[in-house]
Amino acid sequence: xxxxxxxxxxxxxxxxxxxxxxxxxxxxxxxxxxxxxxxxxxxxxxxxxxxxxxxxxxxxxxxxxxxxxxxxxxxxxxxxxxxxxxxxxxxxxxxxxxxxxxxxxxxxxxxxxxxxxxxxxxxxxxxxxxxxxxxxxxxxxxxxxxxxxxxxxxxxxxxxxxxxxxxxxxxxxxxxxxxxxxxxxxxxxxxxxxxxxxxxxxxxxxxxxxxxxxxxxxxxxxxxxxxxxxxxxxxxxxxxxxxxxxxxxxxxxxxxxxxxxxxxxxxxxxxxxxxxxxxxxxxxxxxxxxx
Amino acid sequence: xxxxxxxxxxxxxxxxxxxxxxxxxxxxxxxxxxxxxxxxxxxxxxxxxxxxxxxxxxxxxxxxxxxxxxxxxxxxxxxxxxxxxxxxxxxxxxxxxxxxxxxxxxxxxxxxxxxxxxxxxxxxxxxxxxxxxxxxxxxxxxxxxxxxxxxxxxxxxxxxxxxxxxxxxxxxxxxxxxxxxxxxxxxxxxxxxxxxxxxxxxxxxxxxxxxxxxxxxxxxxxxxxxxxxxxxxxxxxxxxxxxxxxxxxxxxxxxxxxxxxxxxxxxxxxxxxxxxxxxxxxxxxxxxxxxxxxxxxxxxxxxxxxxxxxxxxxxxxxxxxxxxxxxxxxxxxxxxxxxxxxxxxxxxxxxxxxxxxxxxxxxxxxxxxxxxxxxxxxxxxxx
Numbered sequence: 125x126x127x128x129x130x131x132x133x134x135x136x137x138x139x140x141x142x143x144x145x146x147x148x149x150x151x152x153x154x155x156x157x158x159x160x161x162x163x164x165x166x167x168x169x170x171x172x173x174x175x176x177x178x179x180x181x182x183x184x185x186x187x188x189x190x191x192x193x194x195x196x197x198x199x200x201x202x203x204x205x206x207x208x209x210x211x212x213x214x215x216x217x218x219x220x221x222x223x224x225x226x227x228x229x230x231x232x233x234x235x236x237x238x239x240x241x242x243x244x245x246x247x248x249x250x251x252x253x254x255x256x257x258x259x260x261x262x263x264x265x266x267x268x269x270x271x272x273x274x275x276x277x278x279x280x281x282x283x284x285x286x287x288x289x290x291x292x293x294x295x296x297x298x299x300x301x302x303x304x305x306x307x308x309x310x311x312x313x314x315x316x317x318x319x320x321x322x323x324x325x326x327x328x329x330x331x332x333x334x335x336x337x338x339x340x341x342x343x344x345x346x347x348x349x350x351x352x353x354x355x356x357x358x359x360x361x362x363x364x365x366x367x368x369x370x371x372x373x374x375x376x377x378x379x380x381x382x383x384x385x386x387x388x389x390x391x392x393x394x395x396x397x398x399x400x401x402x403x404x405x406x407x408x409x410x411x412x413x414x415x
Numbered sequence: 416x417x418x419x420x421x422x423x424x425x426x427x428x429x430x431x432x433x434x435x436x437x438x439x440x441x442x443x444x445x446x447x448x449x450x451x452x453x454x455x456x457x458x459x460x461x462x463x464x465x466x467x468x469x470x471x472x473x474x475x476x477x478x479x480x481x482x483x484x485x486x487x488x489x490x491x492x493x494x495x496x497x498x499x500x501x502x503x504x505x506x507x508x509x510x511x512x513x514x515x516x517x518x519x520x521x522x523x524x525x526x527x528x529x530x531x532x533x534x535x536x537x538x539x540x541x542x543x544x545x546x547x548x549x550x551x552x553x554x555x556x557x558x559x560x561x562x563x564x565x566x567x568x569x570x571x572x573x574x575x576x577x578x579x580x581x582x583x584x585x586x587x588x589x590x591x592x593x594x595x596x597x598x599x600x601x602x603x604x605x606x607x608x609x610x611x612x613x614x615x616x617x618x619x620x621x622x623x624x625x626x627x628x629x630x631x632x633x634x635x636x637x638x639x640x641x642x643x644x645x646x647x648x649x650x651x652x653x654x655x656x657x658x659x660x661x662x663x664x665x666x667x668x669x670x671x672x673x674x675x676x677x678x679x680x681x682x683x684x685x686x687x688x689x690x691x692x693x694x695x696x697x698x699x700x701x702x703x704x705x706x707x708x709x710x711x712x713x714x715x716x717x718x719x720x721x722x723x724x725x726x727x728x729x730x731x732x733x734x735x736x737x738x739x740x741x742x743x744x745x746x747x748x749x750x751x752x753x754x755x756x757x758x759x760x761x762x763x764x765x766x767x768x769x770x771x772x773x774x775x776x777x778x779x780x781x782x783x784x785x786x787x788x789x790x791x792x793x794x795x796x797x798x
Binding site for chain 2: 163183187189199200201204205208232239241
């Protein structure tokens with residue numbers, strides 16, 4: 125039987141990810157889809173640490189660390205150089221967390237998306253500034269505890285829709301991905317590799333310490349996020365939305381949030397509010413799905 | 416070929432002759448013509464380069480960092496607020512040891528808004544690790560871009576070519592635009608040993624603990640120390656090939672001068688006019704123009720000022736609560752080596768003209784005093 129993903133590994137053991145880190149799984153799957161002819165740019169994010177301290181690296185591809193807000197611009201620079209130097213076949217990937225994408229890096233992201241630079245931008249989204257110790261970001265969902273949204277004053281604002289923001293740039297390809305659906309993510313990356321211009325992939329990456337969840341629940345949580353409609357899996361190709369993992373009967377959001385300590389303070393009323401917000405956005409999105 | 420061109424276009428021609436491969440820039444007055452002309456040159460395919468029209472100066476430098484890391488010769492241009500916005504990435508480019516060359520048109524910092532010249536923008540970046548060349552003429556601007564790539568790519572550190580807003584950036588002068596063949600013989604293509612390479616993958620800039628970080632900083636300092644003789648050597652070699660030699664300093668009638676005016680940028684030409692005028696009256700004055708501020712030419716400064724009885728520094732900048740920055744640098748070089756008093760004058764901020772009369776006034780003020788009566792003199796300021 126042919127394995128669903130290539131057996132080749134481009135991420136070595138010895139990396140510094142926490143147990144059950146979604147960002148680690150996301151990278152491993154992503155690298156399988158890209159292979160060796162790929163260059164990464166990393167801003168400040170968990171992966172700054174995960175890769176390993178100087179002089180070690182756990183990745184078998186070249187990697188340029190860059191400042192927090194510069195992922196997309198630095199990647200665009202690398203790509204421009206490769207094109208001029210006759211190495212057009214090499215793929216360039218900006219790889220950033222949610223803080224580096226939704227917040228501080230959104231300007232460079234928007235610039236590169238608008239210019240339709242021929243790069244890949246990956247956001248591994250763990251829904252807070254996890255590397256600095258769990259502070260709220262624009263990606264933190266309604267209801268969540270973080271160290272800057274304490275239980276008495278939990279996050280009251282809705283999660284920013286980075287996907288809609290990127291879609292407003294009318295990029296040729298964008299998709300959401302999940303560490304619980306590696307085949308789906310792999311297929312999307314392989315497809316994106318055949319498309320020139322700006323590609324955006326947004327992966328939900330559960331964070332056991334930040335979500336106050338069990339490390340062995342990470343994949344389960346990622347799957348529940350899809351099954352409840354919290355994080356639907358779809359792709360947008362030239363403006364056409366297609367849901368890649370169908371969820372005809374969505375599970376209650378409670379099943380997802382009850383496994384996470386960051387939501388444990390919520391009252392039944394507040395949980396209903398979470399459900400209502402998830403329903404409302406899901407229904408909005410569902411109308412766009414053409415397949 | 417001689418052409419009458421503005422300072423900004425001298426930068427564009429310099430970058431073109433240096434065969435830059437990636438340009439990333441954002442508009443800001445008074446730099447804009449640098450990249451306008453370069454866009455045309457690239458669009459006309461007279462230069463094989465990618466031009467990334469970024470959404471900010473911060474991204475301009477980020478893109479240059481990416482491009483240079485991948486092995487391309489990268490160029491950008493900015494000024495004032497734009498340079499300040501880049502600040503974080505100036506440290507990054509130098510720390511990453513990338514030989515990026517940037518044109519920086521000196522413009523005063525806001526508020527209040529000003530588009531006119533002073534040096535507080537570039538001097539605020541003094542400690543980032545970038546080499547700084549302060550130019551006096553459009554010819555020097557063009558020539559320095561070419562020399563800078565040569566020097567930067569040998570020591571793997573970045574450089575900024577600094578020129579005064581309007582009095583150089585927008586002033587038209589006759590400039591010899593050298594033949595491409597000759598420039599190619601002077602400046603070989605950029606070949607980067609430490610680039611991002613899929614066949615030899617490495618991680619650049621990763622988390623470094625206290626056991627190694629200091630060594631990275633030591634190597635940066637060592638590189639700028641190595642750059643100093645190289646600047647002199649390459650300036651001389653440039654002279655042999657193009658007929659125009661350059662050095663860290665540019666002395667004028669200094670040898671027998673009792674009083675030496677120390678200036679930078681275009682104020683030097685006014686200073687020299689004044690020196691000639693006063694010399695005709697029998698006054699022994701001279702002018703020392705500082706061309707290279709980083710790496711700082713300690714030995715050259717000490718040598719040129721060894722015989723001076725009075726040193727008068729005109730600073731088109733101010734370190735608030737201290738004094739002029741060039742004066743500070745000169746004093747630090749002379750301490751323990753020379754007992755001549757150093758007078759510190761602040762003039763020409765925010766584009767205020769420095770006239771020959773301004774300089775005569777400064778010299779008259781010093782003429783009356785054996786040593787400075789105050790640490791800092793503000794010239795022609797309304798109090």
